[in-house]
Amino acid sequence: MNRAIKKVAVLGSGIMGSRIACHFANIGVEVLLLDIVPKDVNETEKAKGLTLDNPQVRNRIVNDAFQSTLKSKPAALYESAKASLVTLGNFDDDMSKIAEYDWVIEVVVENLDIKKKVFENVEKYRKPGTLITSNTSGIPIHLMTDGRSDDFKKHFCGTHFFNPPRYLRLLEIIPTKDTDPEIVDFLMKYGDLFLGKETVLCKDTPAFIANRIGIYAIMSGMHTIEKMGLTVGEVDRMTGPIIGRAKSATFRTMDVVGLDTTVNVANNLYAGLPDDESRDAFKLPGIVKSLYDKKWWGDKTQQGYFKKTKDENGKTVILELDFKTMEYGERTKAHYESLSKVKDIENVKERLPILVNAEDKAGEFYRATFYDMFKYCSLRIPEIADELYRIDQAVAAGFAWEIGPFETWDVLGVKQTAEKMEAAGMAPADWVNEMIDAGHESFYKFENGKKLYYDIPSKSYKVIPGTEGFIILEAFKENKVVYQNPGATVYDVGDGILNVEFHTKMNAIGGEVIEGINTAISMAEENFRGVVIGNEGQNFSAGANLAMLFMFASDQEYDEIDLMIRQFQLTMTRARFSDIPVVSAPSGMALGGGCELSLHCDAIQAHAESYIGLVEVGVGLIPGGGGTKEMTLRSSDEYGEGDPELNTLQKYFMNIATAKVATSAAEAAEMNILRPSDRVTLNRSRLLADAKARAIEMAEAGYTRPTERTDIKVHGRSSMAMFEAGITGMLYGNYISEHDAKIAKKLAYVMSGGDLTSSTLVSEQYLLDLEREAFLSLTAEPKTLERIHSILFKGKPLRN
Structure with a gap:
């Protein structure tokens, strides 16, 4: 049966319900968001003479919850206008409306009796064939359908989103025995x-997959932390981005x-796992129980492992908890040799073996926690999943890990790690040793551009289902690299398309x-038919190589800087004026030079979570790689009659x-960074494949090399006067500094086309020359150097 989802009803407007509603609105779906009717009017409503019969009062709970979500940071919506797609109401007055909706999602409190009552009410109005799912995080799915009709059971399933649903990629699908396949x-x-x-398809087991493994890793880790006497600051340094985990780390x-x-x-x-061999890990360690009993639960109680306060100057400071005294003090740092060794290693897979094998306290901590997690995951098959890749997918997507447990084990070496685990009293499941004995020493491998996983029942490797259409660059590394240097790799990804991957720090463009980039375009013009510029990292590119620019500017090597800018501009225009289509595939940060590169490609295939912008003023410069020119050109193209x-x-x-940065691809379209012809990919894993398809489409449509524009309208002195x-x-209002004003005037000069007496049509090269001159002049400014120095050496912007 063909099924289309045009309208979704979300029952429950709490933190998860409202955010799930917003994410459906993000993709253009109409949403009905309902919650309970208040039991009484509040004091404000009484003062206005309102009663429980008033619609404003009856919808107070859902209204307040939704407004709170709209104000939350990070934003739940791609763009604020999407809020209009969400209609608010209550269970008593509006439940009958679900008859018009294609999917009903229950997100009420985690209480089975309450959920059953909601489902009983839903069945009164739901039309047969309508999807009905629960977002429960732990209640067994099969218990919810007691007393429901066969049609209800057939169309019922668990759909567990992770919070915040816009940003965390995991969606666990948990069917019952009655759910229609x-x-x-x-x-x-x-x-x-x-x-x-x-x-990720899950079994109906306690906490499903991600929370079962993730909470185990947290609680088991807490026992290790207590045993080793580690501090809050030490642990968060060791369990954050350095091992490919979220910035928020553990505490x-x-x-x-x-x-x-x-x-x-x-x-x-x-309570629910009496037969789990590691059940005791879920018992609360002393340091957790103490905080829980004190109700120091974190942000919701204004203190937890951290506490915000003010110093004597009124400045906000963040203190951390001392486990020994249970008092708050200055934040501590982890000073271990192994952490220093890996600080300049960008690839997490290269960092992990150094960290885990280190002979310091950090290495001891990593071995204890990683080996225990590996053991636990291996023993959960087939209990919570039949295939090991499902555990990796769920944990990585649900907890924002770069790589999952079995992928991490692969990086460390399966055989040698299993031997060390056994020696440490943490032997893995028997199937792991059987796999090794059969000569298979990795959980994953790559063949013919595909990622394969070890299938335990068949004792062979199979392609991960659902990834057949993905482009996984690691799968092309063995025999599809056609060019490589220390900062970039060019892959032949098939069908006449090359892919350029950056692997500098933060993918900076040097x-x-x-x-x-130039090599890939030249190769494609000769033997291929298109180029994709994209990677699988967290960020597309944080911009140009500031370190090199700072070195030249500090030494007053202005000829070198001029050459550097010219080469950058030539490469950007090369992407625009080549004989083959060039497609940019940004995801994460695409800032400064990363944005300029995308602006000059023939097409952009952006991930929905792309943060794109020209941010050069933050380091005392203006966009010098064609960004200023391109925005002036796009402004000119927007001019209409009158x-x-x-x-x-x-x-x-x-x-x-x-330095405005779009906080989503949708906002980038509002800023005209993305053109109407550019496209957006929702699933990050599909981004490169979609970009490749776009390049093929353009090539097969008879791609024609563009010509330089000479019709860009600029306004000279009239726009300069306005600016x-x-x-x-x-400046007089103290909103900007004198140096901000100087930068802004340089920018205004370029976007006005210089000192022209009237509106004039100019060429792209004309504006590029103005842009380059302005950029070069700003590199001679001491305050610009101070800003660059602050970013490079302190990691934060300077307003001077």
């Missing part, structure tokens, strides 16, 4: 293609989520990356002058 297939594909999720994550939530899940797992053209130009000027008036006002 067609419904399961639909939900798996819909979550992948339309919601952008890593959809900050627990403060954000709420210690009570973590404890409740752990307690439920302990000489090696420039060389890689339009106030200077207002349009000012909008683009302000985006650059304020300078605004800059002066901002």
